[in-house]
């Protein structure tokens with residue numbers, strides 16, 4: 080088992096990572112939680128496949144666990160879900176000593192983290208992420224949230240978990256599109272700050288796509304290390320944490336322009352990273368060989384889904400973002416493999432040509 084420390088001002092904790100770890104969750108959490116009651120929040124597809132493994136392990140360690148199921152899908156990442164879950168917790172007798180366990184993808188992690196941060200003014204949460212995206216990103220760092228009709232993640236809190244338990248073995252049942260979409264976020268970690276991780280994607284692509292257990296564990300562990308280091312240095316996104324947004328400025332605009340119906344988040348980030356690479360090339364921050372390596376690594380996972388967007392639609396959206404963010408839109412641009420720079424002003428012509436470029440590739 081690998082242990083990765085996360086040390087933020089509000090709490091220090093560990094990410095425990097290893098294939099098969101879910102079946103030993105009880106041993107790991109028993110010491111931490113003692114005789115406290117635990118409440119597992121999950122969704123049906125995850126409960127069906129992995130619920131028993133977790134519950135058996137908790138029971139073996141003498142822990143009393145109840146399961147609360149929420150509806151599956153991003154559209155249920157709403158305050159209404161939080162309220163329903165809270166009512167259930169009260170009915171089950173959860174008090175201030177309760178601990179919640181989030182077993183699921185990023186949606187479950189975000190909702191459960193939020194719930195834990197406000198239930199009886201705050202209880203502990205343990206994150207047990209089950210998608211690539213949640214393992215390398217959503218479960219670590221303490222950001223929680225739900226969506227409003229007016230936009231994504233507009234309500235939320237910072238609430239660091241007591242611990243994060245990652246079992247890459249659970250990724251075996253993940254639908255392949257979800258699996259791949261999460262990998263783009265892992266590749267992002269390589270581009271931001273880990274050239275060895277990036278090379279792994281270049282050299283061992285087949286094994287990664289075939290979900291070879293040892294390689295997948297390494298990819299997840301290295302990505303988690305990067306995120307853990309960034310979050311430890313900057314819990315609240317004062318500056319450094321922004322580097323995690325590589326590919327996200329344009330990625331978010333693409334998601335919104337396609338009304339969240341054509342691209343998974345990771346896929347939008349993949350397009351966004353290609354655009355960011357193009358901008359870095361256009362502004363002279365990146366050489367063409369490295370730009371080619373980044374683009375090939377992204378496209379090497381196979382075709383990204385088509386998307387129907389207008390260049391001006393995307394650019395306008397970036398400009399309206401600008402109004403809401405005190406006049407600055409930040410772009411995270413690659414300088415070399417493992418190094419990025421935060422840039423706040425990109426000439427419009429270069430921006431347009433980057434969007435044109437991905438539209439061509441997506442046609």
Ligand SMILES: NC(=O)c1ccc[n+]([C@@H]2O[C@H](COP(=O)([O-])OP(=O)(O)OC[C@H]3O[C@@H](n4cnc5c(N)ncnc54)[C@H](O)[C@@H]3O)[C@@H](O)[C@H]2O)c1
Nearest residue numbers: 124151184185186187209210212213216217222249252253
């Ligand atoms: N808090 C953060 O820092 C942070 C960071 C990144 C993303 N997020 C959030 O994460 C969310 C997206 O997360 P996601 O991509 O994991 O989506 P998701 O949680 O909706 O999961 C995707 C699908 O996979 C299913 N699933 C999950 N694990 C499975 C498994 N092991 N086997 C089979 N099926 C499984 C789920 O039931 C769901 O249908 C977004 O809401 C995003 O805002 C949060």
Ligand SMILES: [Zn+2]
Nearest residue numbers: 216264344348
């Ligand atoms: Zn992301």
